[in-house]
Amino acid sequence: MRMGSGKMAEAGPIRSRSSAAADLAGERYPGTHRAEIRMESWPYRGARDLRLVQELCARLWSTSSYWHAGGLAWHRCSHADREAEWPTRLWGEPDRLSAWAWLELPGHLMAQLDEVHPELAAQIVDWFEGTATGPDLLATVPDGYEVLTEALRRAGFREREDAPYSLDMRCAPLERSAVEVPAGYAFRPVTRAEVGRRVGLHRAIWSRLADGAHVTSRVTVERFRQVSRTWPFRQDLDLVAVAPDGSFAASCLAWLDPDTRTAELEPVGTHPKHRGRGLATALCVDALQRLGVAGAEDVTVHPRGDPGYPAPRRIYERAGFKVVNRTRIFERLRDESAG
Ligand SMILES: CC(C)(COP(=O)(O)OP(=O)(O)OC[C@H]1O[C@@H](n2cnc3c(N)ncnc32)[C@H](O)[C@@H]1OP(=O)(O)O)[C@@H](O)C(=O)NCCC(=O)NCCS
Known part of the structure; x- marks a missing residue:
């Protein structure tokens, strides 16, 4: 069952992810072809990268975006001695992110990507498979993340319907x-x-x-x-x-x-x-x-x-x-x- 985005009227006006995509493709880069954007990838380096992740969350905020700058700040900063267990990779330009992937070792992935760059989904899954250390690979994906879901399915992942899951309540x-x-x-x-x-x-x-x-x-x-x-x-x-x-x-x-x-x-x-x-x-x-x-x-x-x-x-x-x-x-x- 897909939880209703139609209920969102009660929770306030929200930009859609597709309008964020339009921003990237059109407003910020008028006349620029997507392939001309200089895409890089690097491991998470601390506070400055957290801010980039938070900016991406803000840009993609919608009823199905799930991740929020606040919760990410809490989870990233509140636990002592976890950084070594949390390999994290970012994709984008140095000052504007297009995707992040956070792996809780041995094998639990959380990720978000701007679907104007669908090609990053396969890169996220490749990095996940290459970095996880356990035999069981699990990925948490909010409903509506079609591009990432499709990349996981193509890599042989299947939905585990009996696993605990979380809600986005507004x-x-x-x-x-x-x-x-x-x-x-x-x-x-x-x-x-x-x-x-x-x-x-x-x-x-x-x-x-x-x-x-x-x-x-x-x-x-x-x-x-x-x-x-x-x-x-x-x-x-x-x-x-x-x-x-x-x-x-x-x-x-x-x-x-x-x-x-x-x-x-x-x-x-x-x-x-x-x-x-x-x-x-x-x-x-x-x-x-x-x-x-x-x-x-x-x-x-x-x-x-x-x-x-x-x-x-x-x-x-x-x-x-x-x-x-x-x-x-x-x-x-x-x-x-x-x-
Ligand atoms: C979950 C928690 C915050 C509830 O705090 P609380 O002050 O006892 O909650 P409230 O008294 O406001 O209860 C609100 C409702 O939740 C229900 N509820 C509270 N604890 C419950 C429990 N253990 N099992 C089932 N329902 C529960 C109450 O019955 C009440 O519903 P009702 O009015 O229909 O009876 C508390 O148990 C806690 O701190 N747990 C550990 C931390 C945690 O899980 N935090 C939440 C996630 S961030």
């Missing part, structure tokens, strides 16, 4: 106060000086998942400081719920891209001691209001969509988000050949 910011703060709690932005408590809350949230599973967060004070130096982080959009005893009970980090006026909430969580009181839902609604004041027109979240981890989807539905798209997982075992 909501327009709220203009008036609809926040019902659970009794005794207060919502506010966290301050820079509170980074230690902020990270303590994050680590407590991510020590126990909503399904009861125990995990260990890789977020440290140093990594969080790095996150807060990464565009488009804003201190006034890093929100916490403060409990009656003054402790931090829940958090919601909202990322606003001022160029596209789009935002992502990532991550959202409630301390295990404070769950089941409506805090996560109410804090998301609070974030939606603050984002409206800050100029956002469209806000995205990416919870799991399969029944294996239903709680985050539920909080976002309660906060007003609607599903506009989903990811699909494609798989190939390394010893399977194409065709």
